[in-house]
Amino acid sequence: MILIIDALNRHHHQSVLDEMFQLRARVFGERLGWDVRIENGREIDEFDALDPAYVIGLDDDCNVVSCVRALQTTGPHMLADVFADILQGEPPLRSATLWESTRFCVDTERLILSGRGPGSVSRATCELMVGSLEYARNNGIEDIVTVIDPVMNRVLKRSDNAPYDYVGETVQMGKTKAMAALLDCSEERIARVRAFAGIEGSVFVDEAALVKARLRKAARAEGLTEYFIDQLDMASSPEELAAALALIDAVLGPQKGVATESLLPVHMPDSAG
Amino acid sequence: MKPLDLGEEPDDGSGPLADVLNRICARFGLDYAAYAGVNTVDDSMHGVVNYPDDWKAHYVEHGYQLIDPTLLAASRSVGVVDWNRLRDFDSFQKVFRDAAEFGIPTTGLTIPVRGPFGDKGMFSVVSSRPDEEWYRLRSEILVAIQTEATLLHDRVMREGRSMKIMLQPTLSVRECEILQWIAAGKSQFDVGVILSISTRTVEVHLRSAREKLGALTTPQAVARAIGMRLIYPI
Numbered sequence: 001m002i003l004i005i006d007a008l009n010r011h012h013h014q015s016v017l018d019e020m021f022q023l024r025a026r027v028f029g030e031r032l033g034w035d036v037r038i039e040n041g042r043e044i045d046e047f048d049a050l051d052p053a054y055v056i057g058l059d060d061d062c063n064v065v066s067c068v069r070a071l072q073t074t075g076p077h078m079l080a081d082v083f084a085d086i087l088q089g090e091p092p093l094r095s096a097t098l099w100e101s102t103r104f105c106v107d108t109e110r111l112i113l114s115g116r117g118p119g120s121v122s123r124a125t126c127e128l129m130v131g132s133l134e135y136a137r138n139n140g141i142e143d144i145v146t147v148i149d150p151v152m153n154r155v156l157k158r159s160d161n162a163p164y165d166y167v168g169e170t171v172q173m174g175k176t177k178a179m180a181a182l183l184d185c186s187e188e189r190i191a192r193v194r195a196f197a198g199i200e201g202s203v204f205v206d207e208a209a210l211v212k213a214r215l216r217k218a219a220r221a222e223g224l225t226e227y228f229i230d231q232l233d234m235a236s237s238p239e240e241l242a243a244a245l246a247l248i249d250a251v252l253g254p255q256k257g258v259a260t261e262s263l264l265p266v267h268m269p270d271s272a273g
Numbered sequence: 274m275k276p277l278d279l280g281e282e283p284d285d286g287s288g289p290l291a292d293v294l295n296r297i298c299a300r301f302g303l304d305y306a307a308y309a310g311v312n313t314v315d316d317s318m319h320g321v322v323n324y325p326d327d328w329k330a331h332y333v334e335h336g337y338q339l340i341d342p343t344l345l346a347a348s349r350s351v352g353v354v355d356w357n358r359l360r361d362f363d364s365f366q367k368v369f370r371d372a373a374e375f376g377i378p379t380t381g382l383t384i385p386v387r388g389p390f391g392d393k394g395m396f397s398v399v400s401s402r403p404d405e406e407w408y409r410l411r412s413e414i415l416v417a418i419q420t421e422a423t424l425l426h427d428r429v430m431r432e433g434r435s436m437k438i439m440l441q442p443t444l445s446v447r448e449c450e451i452l453q454w455i456a457a458g459k460s461q462f463d464v465g466v467i468l469s470i471s472t473r474t475v476e477v478h479l480r481s482a483r484e485k486l487g488a489l490t491t492p493q494a495v496a497r498a499i500g501m502r503l504i505y506p507i
Contacts, residue, residue: 007349008358053351070351074423074484075387091443093481096386096423097416099351139352140415143477165474167447184473 001058001205002131007051012211015218018042019064020056027105032149035174047102050076055132057106057124058205062213066106066128070136073098073145079180083147086168086180093145093167099136101146104128126159126197130190131204137185144183149176156181160196161189290321290429297421298323301414303398304378308425309344310386310394315433328375335371340364347383348393353415354383380407384419386426390439394426420484427487444503448482451475453504456495 005013021042028034028043036043050071057066071077073093077100080092106125136144145167148156156162163181170179183189194200228248235241294306307322320338322329338344342362347354356379359365369379378401386394398418400407430436444452454464461479465472479491486501488494498504 004352006351008346008354051349051351072351072387073481075389076391080389087445090445090447093445093477094389095477095481095484096419097480098477135352138412140417140419142416142480143473164471182474182477 001210002127002135002203003056003058003205003207003210004053004131004135005056006053009207012207015214016056016058016064016210017054020054020067021048023064023067023107024103024105026109027107028103032151033175034149047071047076047078053135055128055135057128057131058210059110059124062210062217063110064107065110065124068104068128068132069102070099070132070144071102072096073100078102078147079145083173083178083180085171085173086147086178088169090168095143097140097142099141099144101132101144104146104148104152122155122159123197123199125155126161126193127199127203129156129159129161129193130197130199133183133185133190133193134203137187137190141185144185146181146183147178148181149173149178151176153179153181156183160192290425291323293425293428294321294323297398297418301398301418302400302410304401305399307343307397307399308394308422308429309338310426310429311348311392312430312433312436313391313393314436314439317433319429319432321429324377325375328372328377331371331375337368337371341368343368343381343383343397344395347397348385348395350383350385353419354385356381356383380404382411384422386422388426388430388440390436392426392430392436394422394429396422396425420489423484424487424489427484431487442485442487442501442503444482444485444498445478448478448485449498449504451478452482452495452498453507455479455491456499456504457507 003013003016005017010017021044024036024043025038025041028036029038037045047069053070055068055070056064059065073079073095077092079087079100084092106128133144146163150170153163161183163183165182167180167182170177172178228244231244231247232241235244290308294308298304298306305322305324307320307324309318309320311318324332332338332341340363342359342365343354343356345364346359346362356369373379378399380402381397381399383395383397386396388394396418400410402410427440431440450468451464454467455461459467461475462472465475468475479494482498483489483491483494486494486497488497495504499506
């Protein structure tokens, strides 16, 4: 399911945004090795300060699994500024009905870890594509210019969502290459991606229901944390400690990194002794 | 910064802005339209509306431009802001209840326009149609009024002395090339074949060129590009 966050509703979804910035840090900073600034485990740049719109994909447990950022090409945007190399010094396209999309990413690790297999990866990717194309289309936008790397370019082609053209050149950007692709927001394209991934019906989430579900989830996680701390406290051998950690891994999934890091330094000496 | 004066007209000699709003309303079957913009470079604000005079007077008298969510909240959005989305904002009830008393319909939307220099414009349209009819109309006219909103905003921004220089159209080689072939009488399809690009690519560059030149139509864009010596007359 897809959630749109912009300046008007972001105060309702601060925790979703925070998860999204962490996802971007994992994907662009760690996995893809882009030249991005990461602070405190979050990738945030100057364009995030310009009230962009975020299209965010969530899994059934309301975890952030994908995201992309939209800005108008009439105003400040990345191709006009930081990605100017791609355009080889040419002025960028500027049109009321053309949006720029950047920072498209999907949390492949979480999806594989969640045991749903590689198939769910492409579904999450396609759902985000459908969500962003439909969001743009619902706003009278006809085309999207998107800054992507060759991997994403192949993903687009493989999901029956191939760019109809590119602007500028493919240039080296940190450890990878970057290019600017053009996608139309036509009903035909949306229908093709939907058919490819078997997506039917609305992809957009009920905002009020999402807020409630995430509050419930946070409360549950807090209760569990106390239980986990007890388990770790009671562990009297390395085997029992390993079992307790495995349980935390199994239950909290991808949050384990955070959970074990914050718990381990306190409890390891006890168990070792 | 100069205060917002809803009656203010930039004196560019190309006809009053209110006429532009009237034309847009007539063309798309809308009741009223309003534009407000902030020129960050020349440090000025501009506004033009075609609301009835009594509502205009009431609005300015109560300083609603300082609390109106269709201006303040909507300016920070990327997408079109349906006025239903603004109901949660404190000032919504105050402004919209008064508007209703003056017979102004409360169904509408605001298109936020962002310019390259931090300048912002808010273009709003109002309709008295029933919901279902309104949403049908909305989806039909959205592409066209997005374009109208940007053209209107750019036109107002160009009234500013400094902005006028900064907003000189900068066309890419591709955009000039396409306009040059159009000036030579080629269709968009022909141009695509000549340049070995898709018709859609021709269209996306042409749309960008039109808007940079402040032109509603391609012939107008060609004329302006020739006038500015960006392409050669043929």
